[in-house]
Amino acid sequence: MIPRKRVRIAFIGIGLLTGMAMADAAAPISLDGWRHSTEPDDVHVFLCQRADCVFGSWVSCRTEPLDAAVPPWARRKDDSTAATVASEGDKPAMVSPPLNLNLIGRSYWIETADDGTSTYRTSSIVHDATSTFVLTSSSSDRNASWANLDRFESALQKTK
Structure with a gap:
């Protein structure tokens, strides 16, 4: 007979592993070298x-049904x-993206902090047969922000 304490520990371990597997499965895509996190409101955050x-460098991805309008506050x-x-626990970055969302092409903006450092953000929308993916890429380097956006757009397009 197995002691109750060991059984409880086994169930907790199985529950944690199942939860982690489900979180990874919920990601719209998976890319090597990018850590995935599912946040409230089904926002997927990928950290390079x-x-x-x-x-x-990070990329966020919001998934909406194909026919649904992207909420104006979402981005x-x-x-x-x-x-x-x-x-990762430090003070939250200051975020002030434009209110408009370019539904046809790509959007690009620069945020400059009080200390003079810049953050480069790029954004686009990818569609498949059932969903709309709103992507935003952020980096301290302009070219890296564009390259990461390209990487995620390409990966989403290959899953169609």
């Missing part, structure tokens, strides 16, 4: 952990969530 990553809230996750 490759050796060649530019500091502060500002998603950026704030992703910036907080990326800072």
Whole structure:
């Protein structure tokens, strides 16, 4: 007979592993070298952990049904969530993206902090047969922000 304490520990361990597997399965895509986190409101945040990553690189992804309108507050809230996750407990990054969302092409903006450092953000929308994916890429390097956005757009397009 197995003691109750061991059975409880086994169930807790199985529950944690199942929960982690479900969180990874919920990601719209998976890319090597990017750590995934599902945040409230089904915002997916990907943090770059490759050796060649530019500091502060992250990508957020919001998934909406194909026919649903993207809420006007969504990108500002998603950026704030992703910036907080990326800072990993440090003070949240200051986020003030434009209110408009370019539904046809790509959007690009620069945020400059009081200390003069800049954050480069790029954004686009990818559609598949059933969903709309709103992507935002952020980095302390302009070219890295664009390259990361390209990487995620390409990965989403290949899953169609």
